[in-house]
Amino acid sequence: MIDSVETLNKRVEALRRESLAATRILVSMGTCGIAAGAAPVLAELRRLLAERGLENTVEIVETGCIGQCYAEPSVEILNPESNSGITYGKVKVSEVSMIIDHLADVVPGLETVNKTWYYPEDEANADNRLQARIVLRNSGRIDPEKLEDYLKNRGYQALAKVLTGMSPAEVVKEITESGLRGRGGGGFPTGMKWSFAAAQPAGRKYIVCNADEGDPGAFMDRAVLEGDPHSVLEAMIIGGYAIGADTGIVYIRAEYPLAVKRLKIAIRQAEENGLLGKNIFGSGFNFKIELKYGAGAFVCGEETALIHSIEGKRGEPTFKPPFPAVSGLWGCPTVVNNVETYANVPAVIRRGAAWFRTIGTEKSPGTKVFALAGKVENVGLVEVPMGTALRDIIFNLGGGIRDGKQFKAVQTGGPSGGCLKADRLDTRIDYDTLTALGSMMGSGGMIVMDEDDCMVNIAKFFLEFTLDESCGKCTPCRIGNTRLHEMLDRICTGRATGDTINKLRNLAYAVKDTSLCGLGQTSPNPVLSTLANFEEEYEAHIRDKKCPAGVCTKLITYLINDNCVGCTLCARNCPVSCISGERKQKHVIDQDRCIKCGVCYQACKFHAIDRI
Amino acid sequence: MSCGDCPDGRKFDLIKEFPEKTKQLNDFIDALDIGPDRNRNRGFLIESLHEAQHIFGYLPRSVQQFVADKLHLYLSEVYGVISFYSYFTDRPVGKYKISVCTGTACFVRGANAVLEEFKRLLVLENGETTPDRKFSLASLRCVGACSLAPVVMVNDQVYGKVTAKMVADIINECK
Numbered sequence: 202m203i204d205s206v207e208t209l210n211k212r213v214e215a216l217r218r219e220s221l222a223a224t225r226i227l228v229s230m231g232t233c234g235i236a237a238g239a240a241p242v243l244a245e246l247r248r249l250l251a252e253r254g255l256e257n258t259v260e261i262v263e264t265g266c267i268g269q270c271y272a273e274p275s276v277e278i279l280n281p282e283s284n285s286g287i288t289y290g291k292v293k294v295s296e297v298s299m300i301i302d303h304l305a306d307v308v309p310g311l312e313t314v315n316k317t318w319y320y321p322e323d324e325a326n327a328d329n330r331l332q333a334r335i336v337l338r339n340s341g342r343i344d345p346e347k348l349e350d351y352l353k354n355r356g357y358q359a360l361a362k363v364l365t366g367m368s369p370a371e372v373v374k375e376i377t378e379s380g381l382r383g384r385g386g387g388g389f390p391t392g393m394k395w396s397f398a399a400a401q402p403a404g405r406k407y408i409v410c411n412a413d414e415g416d417p418g419a420f421m422d423r424a425v426l427e428g429d430p431h432s433v434l435e436a437m438i439i440g441g442y443a444i445g446a447d448t449g450i451v452y453i454r455a456e457y458p459l460a461v462k463r464l465k466i467a468i469r470q471a472e473e474n475g476l477l478g479k480n481i482f483g484s485g486f487n488f489k490i491e492l493k494y495g496a497g498a499f500v501c502g503e504e505t506a507l508i509h510s511i512e513g514k515r516g517e518p519t520f521k522p523p524f525p526a527v528s529g530l531w532g533c534p535t536v537v538n539n540v541e542t543y544a545n546v547p548a549v550i551r552r553g554a555a556w557f558r559t560i561g562t563e564k565s566p567g568t569k570v571f572a573l574a575g576k577v578e579n580v581g582l583v584e585v586p587m588g589t590a591l592r593d594i595i596f597n598l599g600g601g602i603r604d605g606k607q608f609k610a611v612q613t614g615g616p617s618g619g620c621l622k623a624d625r626l627d628t629r630i631d632y633d634t635l636t637a638l639g640s641m642m643g644s645g646g647m648i649v650m651d652e653d654d655c656m657v658n659i660a661k662f663f664l665e666f667t668l669d670e671s672c673g674k675c676t677p678c679r680i681g682n683t684r685l686h687e688m689l690d691r692i693c694t695g696r697a698t699g700d701t702i703n704k705l706r707n708l709a710y711a712v713k714d715t716s717l718c719g720l721g722q723t724s725p726n727p728v729l730s731t732l733a734n735f736e737e738e739y740e741a742h743i744r745d746k747k748c749p750a751g752v753c754t755k756l757i758t759y760l761i762n763d764n765c766v767g768c769t770l771c772a773r774n775c776p777v778s779c780i781s782g783e784r785k786q787k788h789v790i791d792q793d794r795c796i797k798c799g800v801c802y803q804a805c806k807f808h809a810i811d812r813i
Numbered sequence: 814m815s816c817g818d819c820p821d822g823r824k825f826d827l828i829k830e831f832p833e834k835t836k837q838l839n840d841f842i843d844a845l846d847i848g849p850d851r852n853r854n855r856g857f858l859i860e861s862l863h864e865a866q867h868i869f870g871y872l873p874r875s876v877q878q879f880v881a882d883k884l885h886l887y888l889s890e891v892y893g894v895i896s897f898y899s900y901f902t903d904r905p906v907g908k909y910k911i912s913v914c915t916g917t918a919c920f921v922r923g924a925n926a927v928l929e930e931f932k933r934l935l936v937l938e939n940g941e942t943t944p945d946r947k948f949s950l951a952s953l954r955c956v957g958a959c960s961l962a963p964v965v966m967v968n969d970q971v972y973g974k975v976t977a978k979m980v981a982d983i984i985n986e987c988k
Binding site: 232233236237270271273415416417418419420423455456457493494495496497498499510511512513514515516531572574575576580581612615646648650654659662663666669672774776796798799800 | 852853854855856857858859860862863893894897898899900901915916917918920921922926929930933953954955956957958959960961962964971973977978
């Protein structure tokens, strides 16, 4: 039971003394690690350590996501005394015994992964590393299912500081001064949100954590919940104290079973240790946290829709004002913040607003986690100070474009964001620079595209998503997006006429200006930004009936040229058997039966298939 | 609205057919803090439906009515919620639930070709189930394993870096 700062400190000291293991082996057991095969590696590690009698000197830690998804399964050998280590990537079960043989040095021949980050709370950035980890400070370093690991890493120190030495108004002031902005999309100042709710008359209030990460291609919230759930709980308790709420609700996606499991464990541990419940740290402050499950609706990321969903209704947004901070869940003042926002709060409280402002840009202090995916070498999570150049993220941390292809565009902000092309690579990104360029920060998805991606098709893809997810309440979003999608479909299938681009642009602005909530107001962004940057590609589709990237199947034809030596490889690979020809004779594609899958194009070793 | 019809047209009531499952759901809802305030009870609706779908596999009308009665809600309110959220289904799903991730990362790495191949081989449209209830095909948005894109999930098993060529093998593994 931790009922005072003294017991907390004693507990931490005792824990530090207890950790005797000479070596710690960290295995990344987040969803991506497990999907890549971390479980058999872990089992082999355990088996071999037991076999060699090393269980007591070597401690295995199952951590959450370390962010380097491209290198999963990853195994880190850490020397707790020097806090330095070696990380192996893409570890195979057969390599585990070599790793155990060489606990102190690097196994020759195995792939190692360099750390590209530092921890601003612990250390200065001596060697100019690009990443600064505040949100992901514990992900991949601690066992998320052990409260003790969190406590050893300054866990609940911020809560202790707040409950024993700060008034609620001081907490709100600290967060306001830090300049922390909502990491879920809009970038609304967190401190201001809290101050609105705090200013409401005392009574029932709620702190809600939006963990319904719906942006396809963004998974930082999942990484935090799987890797460091206690930090979110700690921040919610601090928020509750600041605004005068006694109940917190985490609204989480049902599609994240591992995050749900770890969050449940964390809540139980916090309750058992008196960190949740009555009279926390002897301060007289009571707080409880409940879980509510989402059920697959992107629009529930909008705070009024999310609140309706918690109330058991269809997740349809309502007009603001009244803002949730005034009238939210069950009509009570409610603060809704996203997971990543909360994960910043304990660090801000511990080190102070002035420290937080030293990182990032003046108007967007701190860091942002990006989910870097698509056509880059190093897919994963990166956490960089606001104001980092796109080029550094994509080419330095991301390792550049896969297969030596040409960079074409980067899409930020998910279905609400836009595409930026190569001439914007030196943009130092924060909330305001991205908005100025017609994109947005969004939740931090960053999808890199190369020469093989058709921008019209990408715009259509995002519109398809919006169509699926539009709740249908307001007309511009329900019908406007449907018409936009139809126009894009006509363009992609070669049925568009000359003035389609103008119609598309006008309607896109109309949807943007007149929709009820953030979903509709931003849904035309992918169309508008691809139009602004790649209008010539739209024109090629409309005027020439050609898809320059060779993606839109209705606009491409596969033909076999005279390079064909009759090896029959294409015919054997064709899934619909529409290629015919004698062995050692030129083959022919039956255009009526061809499904334009491109398998033959990829299979041919003689450049004998043209895609036109 | 589907009523839990069998493929052969026979109608049955899941609630009467499976008393044990019904008891399980009944006990779950009874353990919630249900009161006389209908509005408050709505707050328990989504978790009750999650549990019901977990128990029965899908939410036909009989199950919807059962949940509505337990929470003192109207059937229309329950159906309104089920039809809004993509996680809930009022149709039975197959033994093997094949989900092709069509999140952005998978999309740019060729998820569409994979989905098309599944459609072609299973002779299914997206969101349908084979008549023998063996396979269901659906697209989902991002499982968060973007480094393995394109990703396909068969029940809980994750397949990474899937190409159209691998689709037949994945289907065969299920049989």
